Amino acid sequence: MSGFLTLLYKELLRFWKVSFQTIAAPILSALLYLMIFSHVLRGRVEVYPGVTYGEFLIPGLAMMSLLQNSFANSSSSIIQSKITGNMVFVLLTPLSPFEMFSAYMLAAVARGMLVGLGVLFATMFFIDVPVVHPLWALAFAICGGAILSALGMIAGIWADKFDQLAAFQNFIIVPLTFLAGVFYSVHSLPPFWQHASHLNPFFYMVDGFRYGFFGMGDVQPIRSFLVVAISLIALSTLTLKLLSSGYKLRH
Amino acid sequence: MPPAIEVRDASKSYGSLRALDSVSLQIEQGEFFGLLGPNGAGKTTLISLLAGLVRPDAGSLRVMGYDVVEAYRLSRRALGVVPQELVFDPFFTVRETLRIQAGYFGLRNNDAWIDEILERLDLKAKAHSNMRTLSGGMKRRVLVGQALVHRPPVIILDEPTAGVDVELRQGLWQFIRELNEAGHTIVLTTHYLEEAEALCGRIAMLKQGKIVALDTTRNLLGRVSGVRLRVRLFPDSLPDSLRGWHVGRDGESEVMQLPDYASLESMFAELRRAGVTVQEMELMQSDLEDAFVQIMRNH
Secondary structure, eight states: OHHHHHHHHHHHHHHHTTHIIIIIHHHHHHHHHHHHHHHHHTTTOOSSTTOOHHHHHHHHHHHHHHHHHHHHHHHHHHHHHHHHSTTHHHHTSOOOHHHHHHHHHHHHHHHHHHHHHHHHHHHHTTOOOOOSOHHHHHHHHHHHHHHHHHHHHHHHHHOSSHHHHHHHIIIIIHHHHHTTSSSSOGGGSOHHHHHHHHTOHHHHHHHHHHHHHHSOOSSOHHHHHHHHHHHHHHHHHHHHHHHHHTTTTOO | OOOSEEEEEEEEEETTEEEEEEEEEEEOTTOEEEEEOOTTSSHHHHHHHHHTSSOOSEEEEEETTEETTTTHHHHHHTEEEEOSSOOOOTTSBHHHHHHHHHHHTTOOSOHHHHHHHHHHTTOGGGTTSBGGGSOHHHHHHHHHHHHHTTOOSEEEEESTTTTOOHHHHHHHHHHHHHHHHTTOEEEEEOSOHHHHHHHOSEEEEEETTEEEEEEEHHHHHHTSOSEEEEEEEESSOOOGGGGGGEEEEETTEEEEEESSTTHHHHHHHHHHHTTOEEEEEEEEOOOHHHHHHHHHHHO
16 A cells, blocks of 8 residues: 555655646646637637636636646656656566556646646636536546546557657647637537537546536536546556556566 | 575567576575676576566566566565666655655655665765766665665665776675675676675576576686696797697786696696796686686687
8 A cells, every 4th residue: 555655655746846847837828828718709709608708718728737737747757767767666666557557647637636726726816617516527627637647657658759759649639638629619610520529538528527617518417427437447447457468668 | 495586497588589598597595696697698687577577488487485477566575676777766865765665665664774775875965965966876876775775685786886986886895795694685797707706605607598607606716727827938939839828928928728737747847848947937816707708608
């Protein structure tokens, strides 16, 4: 047990020591998005009845930041350890694959949540957003962060160089988050793109999370939650399999 | 009492390269054991297999009786490894590094032992320095500390003194020797043959993934057959009949390699017959390096 706690502590300390870069910077980026988009689109778009564009945007931005930072945490920790060689300190210990998996995941979710909460708190000063179903919002935040931290582990284990990790991030994670309905409701899209969006699991994370705030969404929250839960189970299983087999870690 | 290390028919290939070829080896508890061999002989592969960093293609490996695959939690608890590469985590200080490493093994409140390690490795003044700011030799000593932090009964050091200056090397060996006297089994790979000669009770020599010699250090030294000596002659010309034993020249002296001490008689007889007198003569001690070179040449 305490081996697991140590790895968790080490992973938390790792991002906390550089919190300007790992927490403050992504909060600032989210605020800039909010300022620019809500200014440009003020009064022009009303996604849900009675919800201004600024209000609509905030939960999406918080979730997008949460997802991207959960991914960044586990992926960068693993690839840095692999490339600098200090992964060996973890690999030499009696830690089981499950303990490694849980420690990396919890730390990544913690960073995602800190950034997500930071975005919500920072924007509270400018725009008032209701929270109708906080438990739904929390459930989607935790599961979304967990999914992205599993993806981060997979990417970190698979990539041999920073370049490959950056490709994974820029060509898979970023498009999927941007196209998940953060900046718009997918109902405003042409039918083809609406259907395409429904194939993107990130869409359900964002939509379910936003449901927690407004009590309204593009799909039923229970349906979103099912998609999210199944994705989480599938990706966790795959990550655990990689860790147990020693893929690219224990040759 | 199980052996400290037991390797049975262990093999490992990387693609077409056979890094370790059906190696069997047993190291008893309390030994100071040396693993020698040229680069690429398979020393690091063998260590990585024991540490669970690499998985064997065939065969089995045990540390203190625990299989490194089946009972990896117990085998890794029993083993401390100082890796060859100078690796460190740039986010942490020396003390944090050691505390975290102890924590991975489930150890809390281990500070008394950590203090002793810092003291013995001459790192006390650097305890609160970030790992990045340390010199290469200091980083190496932190690696040694990390391997010792859970007090493993078996300690493997893969080239531990590379880049560590002479004075500290002495201190490090003193510490390791004391650990050995306290009952820890020590396995060492090194490029410095004189270190292995001075420290190790037994030695295995590896070449191309196979063990080519496995014996006590004394027996390995004894295997260097013959007598090597340096003679200065007057006049300075070696009789042709002695050319067969001549191996080189050192300054004004000839270096001779004789099959045994008895041959000294015939050498002197030949010199007398040729009217050559011996001005100076020195018998040269054979060392592990000669044994190493000879064994590597014969395989």
